[in-house]
Amino acid sequence: MLDMKFVRDNLETVRTMLKNRNNPLSLDGFSDLEKKRREILSETEQLKNQRNSTSKKIGAMKKAGENTDAISAEMREVGAKISELDNELRDVEEKLRDFLLHIPNMPKEDVPIGKDDSQNPEVRRHGEPRKFDFAPKAHWDLGESLNILDFDRAAKVSGARFTFYRGLGARLERACINFMMDLHANKHGYTEMLAPYIVNRDSMIGTGQLPKFAEDMFKVENSDFYLVPTAEVPTTNYHRDEILSAENLPEYYSCYTACFRAEAGSAGRDTRGLIRQHQFNKVELIKFTKPEDSWNELESMVDAAEDVLRILEIPYRVVLLCTGDMSFTSAKTYDIEVWMPAQDKYREISSCSNCTDYQARRANIKFRRDTKSKPEFVHTLNGSGIAVGRTVAAILENYQQEDGSVLIPKALVPYMGGVEKICK
RNA sequence: GGAGAGUUGUCCGAGUGGUUGAAGGAGCACGAUUGGAAAUCGUGUGUGCGUUGAUAGCGUACCGAGGGUUCGAAUCCCUCACUCUCCGCCA
Known part of the structure; x- marks a missing residue:
């Protein structure tokens, strides 16, 4: 706040x-x-x-x-x-x-004023969208014909917006998680975490999901527990009500969790495929920084998230969110949008935000510069590094072959036990 | 799920109604001592809010959280949360 x-x-x-x-x-x-x-x-x-x-x-x-x-x-x-x-x-x-x-966070001065996502300026692009000499299929069609994604049975077992992955599909999802966690831990210096999937009300208030966005969350009945909508919640609240010492800053954490979202208000949007699910996997990046460092740290966080797509060799672009499209707690947000051939457009796959001292004030997270100085609020940052289901969707669409098979990105082959291609 | 014990400042740990923001110790900071260091000695060392030019002073609140009793509560009573031990159950 x-x-x-x-x-x-x-x-x-x-x-x-x-x-x-x-x-x-x-x-x-x-x-x-x-x-x-x-x-x-x-x-x-x-x-x-x-x-x-x-x-x-x-x-x-x-x-x-x-x-x-x-x-x-x-x-x-x-x-x-x-x-x-x-x-x-x-x-x-x-x-x-x-x-x-x-009251939401104050946007940074250089955030463009705009109504909605149509007014988000593009910051940069990486990679050329592939030219197909056949009509590229949507990932849900590829996934079903390869028998690696099963939406119908998930609807039977759970409901709309759930998916079964099977066989090499399940393996691919897991490979992506492992690849991303290794990349951030080994190359980008993030401390690997596994967090609770259920958190209490204070945590949801701390990171800003409550009280305003209760309808977007799954609440556990007869309790004060909520399913995490993102690992940002448990990981940022990890340091709630703490005073960190300056020499430990910046602190980097990467955390894989399943994420649960009610998706109230998005009825009719992205009803097919992996794009919008009630439960999805995500590797999240979290930083706790000194106030003077947070803007540089935001840039390097976006770069770490982009690195995933660069290594997977999937085209993407980075946009800067305008005031009208920014989330509640953020002062500045970059979205990474991945190229989806079947939709012939870029789709959000990561969102990296500097929440400045907004969450720190809600969650009471401070640091002390030295033994004599008063505690100050830290800055908190979070970013997807990156959304796993959407990554799988992007791999299927971008790496599809005319015969309906899908090549595995080189960097993932070791994580796939040497499998280089998924065929019928 | 049953029974019991706990939760005090950065940490350990006293404190069962009155001058306790909180003994004592450790740590840390500054100073003295030293050629330098260790040891030793001295001084200091929580946070929020209000007031203020002020990170000065003053006031106020805070001893797990919330409520109650009292002129007065860390200390008594109630509710809740968490931790630990034993039993039961269990991946």
């Missing part, structure tokens, strides 16, 4: 930001609440001061054997007033907190 004082002192700037993000939140009432909070606080603290000093006095009087009935009665009234004010204060602070939890 944003700093309360920042919102108070920059109300119009925050309003403009909300408008640029197409966020309808109204800040009416915020200033009054903020002012009210300080008024109550000053009054209640004054009374507490009185109570504290008088209570000490009462202790001394009792020791001296004096009667304290009158003064105790007086303090009882002060106490009643205090608890009345405290209740009022709690109410005001709850409302303020609710405001703050619903």
Whole structure:
């Protein structure tokens, strides 16, 4: 969340930001609440001061054997007033907190203002989309005809937006996970993690999924548990309520998890194939950095994610998200979009964001520059490194042959136990 | 799931109603000592909020979380979470 004082002192700037993000939140009432909070606080603290000093006095009087009935009665009234004010204060602070939890992060100055994804500027491209001398098939058709993806049985067993991988399909998904984890651990310096798939409410608030996006999550019934929508949640909250030491920064983590998303509101979109599933695999990259380093760290994180596609030799482009398309917690986001021949367009396969101190403030993650200095909020970054199901889809479409077989990218062959091609 | 024990500052660890933000120790920082270091000695060493020009001072809150009793709670009561031990079950 944003700093309360920042919102108070920059109300119009925050309003403009909300408008640029197409966020309808109204800040009416915020200033009054903020002012009210300080008024109550000053009054209640004054009374507490009185109570504290008088209570000490009462202790001394009792020791001296004096009667304290009158003064105790007086303090009882002060106490009643205090608890009345405290209740009022709690109410005001709850409302303020609710405001703050619903205000998204401030975009960096160089983020273009725009309505939606049509206004995301392209930053760079890598690789030439292959020229097919036959009509390329969609990955779901390839997967079914090769008998490596089974959407029908997944629908029977679970429902829409689930998939069975089988045989070399399952092997390919697993090969991608292993390849990505090895790449980030060995080449890019990320510490490998495996995290819980179920997290509590505080974690979901810490990274910004709650309270606003509850309908996008799967909640475990009769509990306060949620299925993780991304490894960003457990991995960023790994350091919740901690003060990190400066010499450990930046901290890099890579974490594979399955991801669970309700996909409410995307009915009818990407109904076929691996693109939009209730459960999918993802390798996530997470960084905790000093504030002054986070922008460079964002660039190197995107590069690490791009590296996956470069090594797999699949064409992609990088776009910079405009204000209207950026996620809630992000100050700046690059999306990597992979070339999908059957759709004849680039599709998102990774999203890398610098959340600056926004999540750190929610999750209370700080660091200390040295023993004498006050703790400061870290910056948190997260990025897909990369979405595994979409990678498999991209491999199937980009590496397909006219006879319906699919070649395995060279870098994955060792992870496939030497298999170089998937055929019928 | 059953029974019991715990949760205090960076760490260890005292503290069962009053001057305790919290004994003592360790660590750390600064200073003294030293040719330099170790050892030793001295001083200091939490966070949030409010006030403020101020990372000064003052006030306030915080001893797992939330509520209650009391003039006053780390200390008493209630609820919850987590940790540990034993039993049961189990990949």
